[in-house]
Amino acid sequence: MIFPNTVVEDRRAAAAQTMGIDLDRRSTADLAIVATISAVYFIDLLAVLFMLWNRRYPPIKAKSPILMACLLLSSALWFVGDVQMNGHVTLANTVLTNCRGLGFWVRILLGVCGVCAVFALRSFALYHVFCLNLPYRGMRVYLPIVVYSVCILIYGIVALVLKSTATLYYVDALDLCSTAVPFKASVFAFVWITLAFVAFNYWRIRGIKSSFNESREMAGACLLIFATMLFMTFVQFLHPRFPLSLAYRITSTVLSHLCTNTIWWGTMAIPLWNCMFHRKEYLDKWVDKLRMDGLQREYHVDSSSFIQGEFTPADIAMTEAVIAKQSYMYKSSDNYGFFYANEGGATRTFINTGDDVFIGQGGGIVEEDAHARTISWLHSRNSKDAGFGNDRHLL
Template sequence: MSFEFTPQEQTRVQLAHLGGVQLDPIGHADLAVIAVLSSVYFVNFAAVAFLVWNRNYPPLKSKYPFLMAAIMISMFIYFLGDLVLKAHVHVRGRVLSNCMLFCVWMRVIFGAYMVSVLTTIRSYALFCIFLCNRAFRGKYACCAAAIATVLAIVFVVVTYTMPGAQTVRYVPLIEMCSMSYAYRAVVQGLLWLVWIINAAINFKLRNITSSFNESREMFVACAAVFTLLAFNTVILYTHPLYPTNMALRITETLCSHVIANFLWWFIMFRSMYNCAIRRDAYLAEWKDKLVRDGLQKQYQIARTDPFSVTVVSVASSNVAKLVSLPRGMVTDHDGFDARTSFSRHSMVSDRMPHMKHADDGLWRPESARQHTNPAFLFSPHSPHPVEQSSSTSTVNDSTAPLTRYDFPFPPKSA
C-alpha cells in the first residue's frame, strides 16, 4: 500500500472533483497517524500482558484486570475500523471494501460500543460493591451482561433490516465507505445511551469516600467521553464527508484514540507503575490506605473481587494454615456493616451502640482492650502497626503468634 501521490491516486482525486467532492489524497500525514497510533497500541498490549501477568497483585486486582484488558482490545479493534471508515488507507480489494465488516462490526459493535459498555459495566460493578455491598457476580453480573447483549442484538437487527443504502455502503468512485445520515443517528444514539447510563451510575457513586479514586476516575471518563461524543456528532453532521478532508480526518482520529488511551491509563497507570517500580512499598501503602478508610470489607466482598473472604491464619499459636471465616462472624445483617459502607450517608458513629455488633469487642487485641476508645483489629489506631497485619483481615507470616489477639470461635449450637 503506497502513501505516495501515484497516478492511480491522482485519478481518484480527479474523479472525486468531477463528482463535486474536494478530496485530499492519502499521504504521509496518514502514514504518520497510523505509525504513531500503532506504536501506542504496541506499548498498550505490552502493558496488558504485564497487567494480566500481575493480575493477583492486590492494587491491580482491584481494577478488574481482565475487564481492562478487554477494553484495550476493543480500543484496538476500534482503531482498525477507523482506518477504513476515515480513509487513512486505500479502501480497495475484496476485504477492505467490506464496509459492513470494518465500519459496523469492527468500529461500532466490537469497537466503540464494546469500549463504552465494558466501561459502564465496570461502573456498575463499583456500584454493586460500594453502595449495595454485594459482590458483582451471579445475578448482578448476568443481568449486566444480558442488557449489554440485548442492546447489541437490537442494534444488529436494526442494521440488517434497514435498506443497504441507509446504512453503510462502498463508493467505488472515491474508494470510500459512506454512512447515511439515518444510520449515523442510530450509531450515535446507541453510544449516547450507554454513556448516559454510565453517567447515571457514576452520579450515584459521587459520595463514595474511597482513597483509590474510583469516583474521580469515572467522573473524568464520563466528562471526556461526552466531550468526544459531542465533537464527533457535530463533525458527522456539519462535515458529512470529513474523511475527504485530511485535517479533519486526522484530527478526529487522533482525538478519539488519544482520549480513549488517556482514560485507560488514567485508571491503570498509578497501580501498574508502582507494581513495576516499587511493588512491595506500594502494596504496604495501599493496604495502609485501605485500613485507614475502613474499606477492607468492600475489597474482599466477593471471590471475583480483590478479596473474597475474611481470612485468618491459625494453628494453635503458630501461623501455619489459612482458614476462612464467614462474614457473619465479623458483620451483622447478612454481611452488611454500615460502619464500613462506602457512602458518606451510611457512615455510623461509634456513639450509636444500637448499630454495633455484639462481638465487636472480641476482635480487639488483648492490649487494646485496656484503652477507652474502640480499637479494632485493623484500625489505624491499633497499637499494632499496619505492616504486621493484612488489610484483607489476613494475619500472615510476618505477624507474631496469634495468642495476643484472642480470636473468638463461634459457640456450638445447642
C-alpha cells in the same frame, strides 16, 4: 498495497474534481498517524499482558483487570475501524471495502459501543459495591452484559438485513465508506443512550467513599468520552465528508484514541508501575490506606491465602506453639483470640479467627500498647479482615 496507491489517489482526485468536492490526498501524515497509534496499541498490549499476569496483585485486582482489558480491546477495534472509515488508507481491492463488517460491526458495535459498555459496567459495579454494599457477582454482573449484548446483536443483524445503501456502503469513485444519514442518526442515538446510562450511574456514585478516587476516575473518564463523542457527532453531521479532509480525519482519529488511552493509563498507570518497581512497598501503603478508610471488604481484600514470601517458617511455628498452649491475654468473643510472644525484643501479635491465623509485628512496643492497638483495630472494623498498622497481613 493499501498505502500509498498512486493510481487510486489520482482516480479519487479526478472524481472529486468532477463532483466539485475538495479532496486532500492520502499522504505521509496519514501513514504517520496509523503507524504511531499502532505502536501505542502495541505498548498497550504489553501492558495488558503484564496486568493480566499480575491480576491477583490487590491494587491491580481492585481496578477490575478483566474490564480494563476489555476496554483496551474495544478501543483497539475502534482504531481498526477508524483506519477504514476515516479514510487513512486505500480501500480498493482489499477487505476494507466491506464497510458494514469493519465500519459497523468492528468499529461501532465492538469498538465504540464496547468502550461505552465497559464504562457502564464499571460505574454500575461501583454503585453496587459502594452505594448498595452488595458484592458485584452473580446475576448482577451477567444480566446487564446479556441484555446489552442482545441489543447489540439485534441491532447488528438488522443492519445486515437492510440493503447496504440504507446503512454503510462503499463509494468506488472516492474510495471511501459512506453512511446513510438515517442510519447514522440511529447509531449515534444508540451510543448516546449508552453514555446516558454511564452518566446516570456516575451521578449515583459521585459521593461514594472510596480509597483510590474511583469517583474522580469516573468523572474524568465521563468528561473525556463525552467531549470526544460530542466532537464526533458534530463532525459527522456538520461535515459528513470529513474523511476527504486531512485535518478533520487526523483530528478525529487522534482525539478518539488519545481519549481512550488517557482513560486507560490514568486508571492503570500507578498500580502497574508500582507492581513492576515497588511491589511490596506499594502494597503495604495500599493496604494501610484501606485500613484507615475501613474499606477492606469493598476492595475484596481476602483473608484466605498468604502473600508469597510474607511469612517465615519461624512465624508459623511460633503461631502453632502459642495456639497449642491456648495462652492468650484477651479474648473479645468466640470468634477472635489474640496471642502475644516476644521474639528478638519485639512483641509479636497473633490473631486467631478460628479459621486462619494472622501474624502481626510490633516495633519493640510493649504488650499493653500492642494490646491496645489490636483492640482499637478490632472495634474500628466489624469484620474478620486481618492486620493493623504496618503489620504483616493476609490477602
